Amino acid sequence: MNRNVWIASWIVLLSTGWMGPFTGGLAAQEPTEKVASILEQHRRAVGEGWDKVRSLKAEGIYAYNGLDHPFVEYRARPNKLRREIDGLQPYGTERKAGEMAVRAHGEGGAWVQGPEGVKSMDENATPAFVAESWMGGLPFVVEAEGLAVEHVASPELEGVPTHHLKITVSDGQVEEWWLDAETYRPIRRAVPPADDFLSPHTWHFDDWRQIGDVWWPFYVMAEEKVFSREYLYEKVELEVELDPNIFERKE
Amino acid sequence: MSHEARNAPRSRATAKGQWRRALWIGGLFWSLGFAAVMPATASDWEQFRGPARDGISSEKGLATEWGDEGPVELWRRPVGPAFSTIAAVGDRLYTLDSDPADAENPGEYALALDAAGGETLWRRRIGDLFTEGFGDGPRSGPSWHDGRLYVLSSRGDFHALDAKDGKVLWSVDFKQQFGAEVQTWAFTSAPLVIPDLKRVLVETGGTEGRAVAAFELDQGKLIWTAIDDTVVYSSPVEMKIHGQRQWVFLTQTGLWSLDQDGKTLWRAPFVPKLNIKPAPPVFVAPDLVFASASYEAGAKVVRVKKTEAGFKAEDVWQHQLMRNHFNGSVALGDHLIGFDKATLKSIDAGTGEKTWAARGLGMGSLIRTEELLIILSERGKLVLAEASTESYKPLAQHQVLTGRCWTQPTLSDGRLYLRNGSEIVALDLRAGATAAGGKS
Numbered sequence: 001m002n003r004n005v006w007i008a009s010w011i012v013l014l015s016t017g018w019m020g021p022f023t024g025g026l027a028a029q030e031p032t033e034k035v036a037s038i039l040e041q042h043r044r045a046v047g048e049g050w051d052k053v054r055s056l057k058a059e060g061i062y063a064y065n066g067l068d069h070p071f072v073e074y075r076a077r078p079n080k081l082r083r084e085i086d087g088l089q090p091y092g093t094e095r096k097a098g099e100m101a102v103r104a105h106g107e108g109g110a111w112v113q114g115p116e117g118v119k120s121m122d123e124n125a126t127p128a129f130v131a132e133s134w135m136g137g138l139p140f141v142v143e144a145e146g147l148a149v150e151h152v153a154s155p156e157l158e159g160v161p162t163h164h165l166k167i168t169v170s171d172g173q174v175e176e177w178w179l180d181a182e183t184y185r186p187i188r189r190a191v192p193p194a195d196d197f198l199s200p201h202t203w204h205f206d207d208w209r210q211i212g213d214v215w216w217p218f219y220v221m222a223e224e225k226v227f228s229r230e231y232l233y234e235k236v237e238l239e240v241e242l243d244p245n246i247f248e249r250k251e
Numbered sequence: 252m253s254h255e256a257r258n259a260p261r262s263r264a265t266a267k268g269q270w271r272r273a274l275w276i277g278g279l280f281w282s283l284g285f286a287a288v289m290p291a292t293a294s295d296w297e298q299f300r301g302p303a304r305d306g307i308s309s310e311k312g313l314a315t316e317w318g319d320e321g322p323v324e325l326w327r328r329p330v331g332p333a334f335s336t337i338a339a340v341g342d343r344l345y346t347l348d349s350d351p352a353d354a355e356n357p358g359e360y361a362l363a364l365d366a367a368g369g370e371t372l373w374r375r376r377i378g379d380l381f382t383e384g385f386g387d388g389p390r391s392g393p394s395w396h397d398g399r400l401y402v403l404s405s406r407g408d409f410h411a412l413d414a415k416d417g418k419v420l421w422s423v424d425f426k427q428q429f430g431a432e433v434q435t436w437a438f439t440s441a442p443l444v445i446p447d448l449k450r451v452l453v454e455t456g457g458t459e460g461r462a463v464a465a466f467e468l469d470q471g472k473l474i475w476t477a478i479d480d481t482v483v484y485s486s487p488v489e490m491k492i493h494g495q496r497q498w499v500f501l502t503q504t505g506l507w508s509l510d511q512d513g514k515t516l517w518r519a520p521f522v523p524k525l526n527i528k529p530a531p532p533v534f535v536a537p538d539l540v541f542a543s544a545s546y547e548a549g550a551k552v553v554r555v556k557k558t559e560a561g562f563k564a565e566d567v568w569q570h571q572l573m574r575n576h577f578n579g580s581v582a583l584g585d586h587l588i589g590f591d592k593a594t595l596k597s598i599d600a601g602t603g604e605k606t607w608a609a610r611g612l613g614m615g616s617l618i619r620t621e622e623l624l625i626i627l628s629e630r631g632k633l634v635l636a637e638a639s640t641e642s643y644k645p646l647a648q649h650q651v652l653t654g655r656c657w658t659q660p661t662l663s664d665g666r667l668y669l670r671n672g673s674e675i676v677a678l679d680l681r682a683g684a685t686a687a688g689g690k691s
Binding site for chain 2: 204
């Protein structure tokens with residue numbers, strides 16, 4: 001069904017009150033689109049060019065507890081991600097410029113580096129971190145990765161009609177994604193909270209901008225149990241030359 | 252004086268002369284410090300969260316848009332580390348700061364500033380410095396009343412100061428008098444003056460039923476103590492519910508409402524295991540009281556009822572859609588607008604349902620007028636938005652501070668005063684304001 005026709009149908013139904021008993025503000029509605037259709041439109045919306053992207057470098061400001069930390073992020077296939085956050089201290093108490101906090105995943109696993117040294121990433125937090133390494137995002141790669149996807153409903157989220165998906169990642173962890181029902185770009189992602197006090201469990205995406213033939217959210221908020229971190233992207237470059245060693249742990 | 256001026260219409264010349272005389276006399280009184288004892292006016296912001304301690308200003312005539320330059324900046328000056336709010340009374344500002352650079356005797360201070368130019372009028376030591384990873388210095392905000400300033404240091408030194416010169420009129424050490432201890436985030440409660448009853452309420456952190464206290468304004472005599480509970484960095488708020496004036500505190504076990512004699516009118520539990528709840532309770536007329544905290548606590552609204560047996564609070568709703576981390580929410584009609592951690596939200600006070608949400612402001616703070624939300628983001632961006640419960644409608648925004656901005660704005664006479672841990676900035680928000688500080 002043509003998407004505009006589908007949306008118009010819903011508007012007519014809701015405005016006439018015909019569906020009154022089934023609509024209650026934020027109440028979930030029955031799914032009306034096949035998962036394949038949603039994902040296909042999502043892939044177009046974030047740019048099918050992501051299939052060809054081999055690496056990227058992104059820079060911006062990591063805002064945490066009221067302080068700005070310049071950060072740089074690298075991604076490469078397969079599943080490699082490294083974020084360097086300048087001056088970040090535990091709990092974001094202060095910024096020590098030049099002292100780099102690093103979170104990374106490479107062939108040797110996921111690791112973090114802070115003022116206390118290098119250590120393995122909390123294993124409960126690792127799947128969500130690794131999922132961030134996928135070019136185009138998790139919903140973009142579900143078919144290629146053979147992940148199970150369920151269309152839960154099409155609820156309204158903060159005033160925005162969405163498609164709510166549950167994606168089972170390869171280790172059995174379930175991620176929830178909400179795609180804007182009009183743009184088909186993600187507006188929220190959630191994973192089960194890790195034991196780690198400082199691991200994010202919910203992400204909010206906004207300010208999508210086009211980079212070449214793909215799209216990137218220039219504002220990302222990641223909520224932890226107590227605090228939140230904001231990624232304010234300023235520059236994203238695709239197909240950059242990266243030293244593969246930057247993703248690997250060094251003592 | 253020119254011939255033309257001498258022959259100007261008499262009424263105009265007379266008015267000009269009277270105005271000059273008034274200015275001269277006003278200046279003389281000012282120089283003698285009389286401004287400090289003038290009664291508060293409708294445009295004053297005498298304490299934490301404003302005249303009614305609800306984050307609401309009655310001011311009108313503010314600009315609703317700015318040019319690329321942002322609002323008119325009147326002045327900007329350095330200040331020592333603190334999270335203290337700013338009180339604005341007449342032509343003076345009062346706040347607290349600290350001096351960590353003083354290696355020999357670092358302290359915390361109350362200071363008075365000239366609102367017009369930001370110059371220091373006096374600075375008075377109020378206690379030893381409190382240091383902490385997120386920022387040093389005082390957390391409490393000063394409260395002004397009738398020429399006096401009531402201030403609380405991070406280490407529990409409570410003082411009444413002469414607002415004219417900062418002279419200490421009386422002091423109480425909460426540690427000595429009430430057995431209080433300096434908690435992880437220090438003493439933070441903002442004193443609440445009750446002018447007609449001539450007393451000031453404050454959370455003492457005391458033991459054995461002395462968590463809060465009322466002191467007589469003149470000499471600091473203890474009137475009563477109350478509440479056997481742990482204080483949680485909050486501040487009391489006066490509310491009038493079913494015709495009864497009452498003072499509502501948020502402590503570890505939950506909400507307590509006391510009458511003027513310190514007797515409990517009603518209580519309502521709220522996340523009793525959590526001992527960090529700095530956002531003050533909010534009254535939503537006619538009978539709802541809202542409490543919120545972070546650390547996965549959420550928010551709760553109770554309806555206060557009056558029966559023959561007295562007052563009682565009934566739960567209306569409780570959920571995690573609103574988690575005020577530092578700063579309190581403001582009521583707007585039958586809604587509440589506040590920060591759910593780092594998301595600004597509007598929720599229906601009666602149902603708890605969310606009506607809008609906005610991000611990009613961090614764990615900021617806000618106050619409001621009838622028409623506008625005045626929002627300071629956690630990273631120092633000032634945002635004007637329409638005071639609406641239907642949707643988030645930003646009208647203007649400008650980066651005015653940098654660094655960690657956890658202190659709520661102060662609005663007085665069209666001027667907005669903002670601070671972080673290192674500087675204070677004064678902005679003219681009036682419609683038609685010009686760089687010279689006047690109006691076009």
